[in-house]
Amino acid sequence: MSTKTLGPVRRKFQPWTDPAAKPLIEFRNVIKRFGDFTAVNDVSLGIYEREFFALLGPSGCGKTTLMRMVAGFDDPTTGDVLLAGQSVKGLPPYSRPVNMMFQSYALFPHMSVEKNIAFGLEMDRLPKGEIAARVEEMLKLVKLESFAKRKPHQLSGGQRQRVALARSLAKKPKVLLLDEPLGALDRKLREETQFELMDLQMTLGMTFLIVTHDQEEAMTVADRIAVMDHGKLIQVATPSEIYEQPISRYVADFIGDVNIIEGRVESAAPVVTIVSEAAGTRVEVNSDTAVNAGDTVYFAIRPEKIAISPDAPAETGVNALSGTVFDIGYLGDVSVFHVRLDGGRTIRATVANRHRLIDRPISWDDRVWLTWGRDSGVVLTR
Numbered sequence: 463m464s465t466k467t468l469g470p471v472r473r474k475f476q477p478w479t480d481p482a483a484k485p486l487i488e489f490r491n492v493i494k495r496f497g498d499f500t501a502v503n504d505v506s507l508g509i510y511e512r513e514f515f516a517l518l519g520p521s522g523c524g525k526t527t528l529m530r531m532v533a534g535f536d537d538p539t540t541g542d543v544l545l546a547g548q549s550v551k552g553l554p555p556y557s558r559p560v561n562m563m564f565q566s567y568a569l570f571p572h573m574s575v576e577k578n579i580a581f582g583l584e585m586d587r588l589p590k591g592e593i594a595a596r597v598e599e600m601l602k603l604v605k606l607e608s609f610a611k612r613k614p615h616q617l618s619g620g621q622r623q624r625v626a627l628a629r630s631l632a633k634k635p636k637v638l639l640l641d642e643p644l645g646a647l648d649r650k651l652r653e654e655t656q657f658e659l660m661d662l663q664m665t666l667g668m669t670f671l672i673v674t675h676d677q678e679e680a681m682t683v684a685d686r687i688a689v690m691d692h693g694k695l696i697q698v699a700t701p702s703e704i705y706e707q708p709i710s711r712y713v714a715d716f717i718g719d720v721n722i723i724e725g726r727v728e729s730a731a732p733v734v735t736i737v738s739e740a741a742g743t744r745v746e747v748n749s750d751t752a753v754n755a756g757d758t759v760y761f762a763i764r765p766e767k768i769a770i771s772p773d774a775p776a777e778t779g780v781n782a783l784s785g786t787v788f789d790i791g792y793l794g795d796v797s798v799f800h801v802r803l804d805g806g807r808t809i810r811a812t813v814a815n816r817h818r819l820i821d822r823p824i825s826w827d828d829r830v831w832l833t834w835g836r837d838s839g840v841v842l843t844r
């Protein structure tokens with residue numbers, strides 16, 4: 463199975479960078495209030511045909527509400543939602559070219575797998591032959607051909623989830639909305655199903671909008687991610703941009719692990735030099751962030767970008783801090799070293815375990831050096 467981000471076709475798939483491209487789904491200054499509570503706060507966003515788009519954020523940030531307004535279960539209080547350039551405000555769910563698959567999907571327990579998949583098509587009174595052909599196609603797509611006659615209780619959780627997916631795909635909606643679609647699956651199955659979803663989405667050429675609070679899932683499946691907080695879009699970008707160039711501490715912290723060092727800009731050019739009293743250090747960064755001497759800023763660096771060594775660095779021009787190891791988290795593939803700097807604060811550095819760990823070269827209470835280059839971290843102003 464292939465990941466689409468590696469494919470040559472997918473690599474060029476960036477309609478959001480094309481000023482002539484028209485979004486398939488568009489939110490225009492959407493505000494949604496429930497009483498005096500604002501669940502969605504002035505969201506403007508375009509999602510393009512064939513895009514796999516993820517809404518990511520903590521519980522209650524407004525992800526599902528945003529999606530429900532596409533599906534037609536809710537309408538904006540103000541602003542507009544458009545599908546293919548047409549406002550869908552006021553249109554009932556069944557008149558929209560959209561289908562929504564819920565986490566707590568309700569398969570009909572008394573119906574077989576094939577009946578479940580056929581249900582929507584029968585409601586639409588499609589000819590019998592066409593329904594049979596479509597059901598067969600869907601069963602093949604989700605690899606459940608041999609399970610057609612079973613009832614939902616005779617399936618595993620993952621298989622049930624695939625039936626729900628087949629059911630929501632059967633009507634071939636232009637847009638499929640997935641609300642935590644893999645929530646019920648264990649980690650291994652979840653990861654496999656993520657790749658299946660990506661393959662399906664590519665094969666069918668559909669537009670997928672997924673809601674998740676699992677950042678790894680969003681990073682894996684999505685072409686772009688919107689990180690939300692309190693009803694607002696904080697950053698909308700590709701997974702790698704979100705990870706490598708977060709625009710704020712909130713985003714940096716929400717996606718993956720990060721060390722954040724607060725400091726003051728000592729000089730802004732040609733490299734940004736930050737002095738941090740709390741960390742007892744000076745950091746040099748190549749940065750595009752517009753800052754001025756004297757500004758308070760935050761230096762953010764991912765643990766895997768910090769090298770850890772018992773020896774002081776030989777090179778000049780790298781950032782180097784010394785400290786003492788006070789904790790080591792062994793995660794199998796990587797080890798996370800918690801290092802207390804001489805100034806008192808803690809930095810985490812991750813090391814890939816490329817060899818089987820029998821004796822650790824670095825252990826508890828060891829004195830170590832942490833080093834990184836000028837391009838390894840980012841400067842954040844908020």
Ligand SMILES: Nc1ncnc2c1ncn2[C@@H]1O[C@H](COP(=O)(O)OP(=O)(O)OP(=O)(O)O)[C@@H](O)[C@H]1O
Nearest residue numbers: 496499501519520521522523524525526527528675
């Ligand atoms: N019908 C409603 N009436 C009142 N408040 C609502 C209603 N629907 C949602 N809310 C509130 O709006 C906010 C956003 O809810 P929403 O379901 O969009 O969050 P979410 O980001 O999807 O969260 P989760 O990850 O927990 O599903 C929440 O604070 C929720 O309590």
